[in-house]
Amino acid sequence: MASAAMQEEQVKLLGFWFSPFVRRVEWALKFKGIEYEYVEEDLTNKSSLLLTSNPVHKTVPVLLHNGNPIVESLVIIEYIDENWKQNPILPQDPHERAKARFWANFIEQKITEAARTALLTQGEQQEKVVKELKEAMEVLEGEAAAKLNDKTLFFGGKNGLGYVDIVLGWICNWAEVIEEVGGFKVLDPQKQPHIHKWMANFVEEPLIKPTLLPKEKMVVYFQMVRQAYLGLAAKK
Amino acid sequence: MASAAMQEEQVKLLGFWFSPFVRRVEWALKFKGIEYEYVEEDLTNKSSLLLTSNPVHKTVPVLLHNGNPIVESLVIIEYIDENWKQNPILPQDPHERAKARFWANFIEQKITEAARTALLTQGEQQEKVVKELKEAMEVLEGEAAAKLNDKTLFFGGKNGLGYVDIVLGWICNWAEVIEEVGGFKVLDPQKQPHIHKWMANFVEEPLIKPTLLPKEKMVVYFQMVRQAYLGLAAKK
Incomplete structure (x- = not known):
């Protein structure tokens, strides 16, 4: 059976x-x-x-x-x-689950969406959203500083990677590309040292490392997408 | 104990x-x-x-x-x-839960947020978001038409109210007010008959009915909020 x-x-x-x-x-x-x-x-x-x-x-x-x-x-x-119950991704405790969902939503709405919008805009519109992105990164840095240390490398806690890590993970591979193509900063290692350290640990995880994409190929693709979007916006 | x-x-x-x-x-x-x-x-x-x-x-x-x-x-x-495990709000089956979360997110991002933005804007900006709101209401009407009937009055299914109903519920009390203050339509009973019928059932639920607010008091408050927002926007 x-x-x-x-x-x-x-x-x-x-x-x-x-x-x-x-x-x-x-x-x-x-x-x-x-x-x-x-x-x-x-x-x-x-x-x-x-x-x-x-x-x-x-x-x-x-x-x-x-x-x-x-x-x-x-x-x-x-x-x-x-x-699939093995290797839980969200914490088991309801209050910890709620906190993980809160930060996942925060990353999704305030960081991922802002970075995406900033990549596909220019001028004043881009400046506005880049400012919001910067503020959101500062808030997330506060959470990283409170939660992460030499023993707790990931937001998932002592058991390693978890929900928030998986939701934030894109930043490790995409941020550099977005910065180069869009001409703005996603992450400032000086101002967000805890997120920067989290990234360094995240990309070394055996599960993550083989899945990362080469930057050059990504830059070419993102340049094409940005040009197409700005071209469409100009025609409106 | x-x-x-x-x-x-x-x-x-x-x-x-x-x-x-x-x-x-x-x-x-x-x-x-x-x-x-x-x-x-x-x-x-x-x-x-x-x-x-x-x-x-x-x-x-x-x-x-x-x-x-x-x-x-x-x-x-x-x-x-x-x-609190009594009276489940989300369905128990994982696939049904995923569908409920999908529609809750859809309502939140495409309807609630659009209605809020439309209320606090005017001119071209408002027109654009009202158009998006209308499209989203059509999509939700499609789901309501597929799911609801004379036996299944609510999105929660046979057991009555559920997650999607609770997330959408605001529309029963706030939509009319938003329409009057903002000067646009949230719901068209002719085009969205299934949502309209769902609303009529929702407001009659014994749990919901005593919690509804009087429209007049809401209109006064929303007018104040809209004026304050548009005033701030004009100063920028």
């Missing part, structure tokens, strides 16, 4: 090589030790499986578990954590 | 009469049958308890459970549901 159930279990991830949101889901799956099939989407010609699985947003990542689609990276990570 | 534990249990909610985010938390507490102390905040002179409990956003709602602060309405509702 167990073997039949395992045979039936199908985990498929619709992704795009460049997406930090897809990468989070991959980290969560690897963290749990879940076997999955990765399917690269062509975002200029989306598959019907993607369009029917995520009809509202039509974006990756989509996790298909035995054919059931789950979308949005944070929702997918919670699903993975609830469905 | 049980009686001592219950005696020690302290649940306090820092709120503001007008906040739809606070109201959600009150609905969740009442839904669970949890006794709590409500503390009205003066938002022009915030208490030190509020400022120390929510140092990042400095906003209500804040739930204090035995002194531990939990902030952000969706995070608080998940906390309440995890901490």
